[in-house]
Amino acid sequence: MNISGNTVFIPGATSGIGLALAIELQARGNTVVVGGRRSELLRRIAAxxxxxxxxxxxTANAASIDSAAQEVLARHPDLNVLVPMAGVMRVEDWHDPVSFLDTAEATITTNVLGPIRLIAAFIEHLxxxxxxxxxxxxxxxxxxxxKVTPTYNASKAAIHMLSESIRLQLADTSVRVVELIPPAVRTALMPGHQENEAAMPLEKYVAEVVSLLETQPDAKEIQVERVKFQRYGEARGDYDKVVEILNATDPHQ
Structure with a gap:
């Protein structure tokens, strides 16, 4: 991905990584469109x-995705980058289905169906x-x-394999598929994450991401150094230790 000269749509970018990335990409000479559910946040960003x-x-509503896609393409017919950023991360207790089923279904709708529907809405244009x-x-x-976020973990594993698969299918087109793999970052994705000393500061994370995009324009995965601990545990042969450390330090247990 070239770091400048693009027209970028980032649904789910009214806060956190999405908004910080949108600001940095605009500063690098890109036209940026951000999307979100809350009109007041969109007005604040515009101002x-x-x-x-x-x-x-x-992004949890198929009709809203279709409507927004039409609006974005009408205003920005040169759109060439889609970053489906929207996601939810919620604690679940799988001892009792009453306590987790609704949360799990909502997570899949936003984190898996959302990106799939967004890609479907833009793929012909791209x-x-x-x-x-x-x-x-x-x-x-x-x-x-x-361990406290089973469906979130599963949803992101699904998007990883989706990325791997559609990259193969789209190899005969002009569309590249890049996977952004964040570690824990200090955002409001979950209560307490903004104050989590074990998480990566947002500004530092986005700066490293932009640097990687600039220096590795052909990368298939954008991995900041900190996420490699999780990304390659199985390949290194220390997966069980990685899982143990990850869950020993999680503040939501």
Missing amino acids: EKPGIDTVRID QTRPDATIMTVTSGLAFAPL
Whole structure:
């Protein structure tokens, strides 16, 4: 992915990694559109970050995705980068289905069906662009689980394999598939994460991501150094130790 000269749509970018990435990409000479459910946050972004366009979208709703896609493409027909960033991460207790089933289903709707529907809404258009990118967003937890978030872990593992698969299918097109793999980052994704000293500071994370995009334009995965502990545990042969350490330090247990 080229670091500048793109038109980028990032649904789920009204806060956290998505918004920080949107701001950095705009600063690097990209036209950026952010999407989210909350109109007040979109208005604030438009006021505080002139030049960043906004569109309301609920990535858990298929009709909203289709409507937002039409709106984005009407305003930005040169769109060539899609970053389906929206995601939810919630604690579950699988001892009792009453306590986890609704949460699990909602997680799959947002984290798996959301990206699939977004890609479906834009893939025909992206194939008309000479240099296009789909940047999926997974997690270090796709490779080593946090025991309190089973469905989140599974959803990110699903998106990892989806990325691997559609990259193969789209190899005969102009569309590249890049997977962004964050470690724990200090955002509001879960209560307490913004104060979690074990998580990576947001600004440091996004700066390293942008640096990797700039220096590794052909990378299939964007892995900051910190996430490699989780990403390669199985390959190194210390997967069980990685899982033990990860769950010993989690503040949500």
